[in-house]
Amino acid sequence: MKDETLATHSCPWEKVLGYRYDPESDSISLVQRTCDPNLATKRQILSAASSVFDPLSLCLPVTIQSRILVGEMWKANIDWDDPISKEMQERWRLLASDLSALHSLSFRRQVLDSDTVADLYIFTDVSKKTYGCSVYAVQGGISSLIFAKANVAPLKAKTLPTLELLAVFFFAVKCLSNILRAYQGTKFGSLYLAVDAQIVLTWLMSKQTSHKNIFTKNRLKDVTQWYLQITTLLSGINMCLPIRTLRT
Known part of the structure; x- marks a missing residue:
């Protein structure tokens, strides 16, 4: 030079x-x-x-x-x-x-092609010790892990459905906006949120719960508010991304 x-x-x-x-x-x-x-x-x-x-x-x-x-x-x-x-x-x-x-261990740096439509799959799961999520991008029949996040369960015991809701909100939901911004140049077809707790899926789809626990009600309210925010974000970056839920 x-x-x-x-x-x-x-x-x-x-x-x-x-x-x-x-x-x-x-x-x-x-x-x-x-x-x-x-x-x-x-x-x-x-x-x-x-x-x-x-x-x-x-x-x-x-x-x-x-x-x-x-x-x-x-x-x-x-x-x-x-x-x-x-x-x-x-x-x-x-x-x-x-x-x-x-x-x-080595991982491919480039996992997505900006010229091909890809789908996002977010899997959440919990145990008595941890809760978290993993995000996969599927493009051309090839699945690639692009992000994951987990945390140790709170010292104060929570029910497994409550931890599942924590995983959905704190990780899948809060991290998604950053992931979408990072991949603005990529064309996404659909986003799938996979949850293996039927009761949590019911909460998410109905946007309400009969649960008396205030903590659970507040987390569900947070997820509902996020849905509106993520829709606004997608509109702002000119991305049309249908959000679907799956029971695993």
Whole structure:
């Protein structure tokens, strides 16, 4: 370059938005992190687990396990520098090995073609320990994970339908607007929201609930308001996207 500002290096990959990018294969992967399997306190384990950076949650089935483990430490009233139980130490030993190996997984950088119509599928699911969602784009018969999000269930116990509604609202709903903006150049045919709880589908379709729980009623109200907001957003970016619900 004329201004002599071009930087070169011998490394085969670049670091882009926290991921490792391989220009030859046009793929991304997590930056390598080595987690010490012999850690024995909540502070040490939380610090090590937090060093694994995965903003798109492409490796969520593994990374969420560390948050579940730390959550159980909180429930057990384990202080920051108190030694954890032998059972937790063994779980961390196995998890540390998995976390350290995540860099070996690679994902295609470009998963969508702007010239071909694609459909969006949002799957929500819950358990007693976690709730979350995953977003897939299907184009030309090929399905690709483009985003995922999960959280540890609240310390105060909630029913599974309530957690399912949390997953729909906090993740599927709140993240969708950002996903649509990020893919404004892509033509989408339909958006499918898949929920495996019939009662939650009934709530969503009827926009009302006989549930006496104020928390549940408020979340349903939030989802209803979101539907109006997302319709306005789609209109603003000139995108016609029918929203359908599926029972899985």
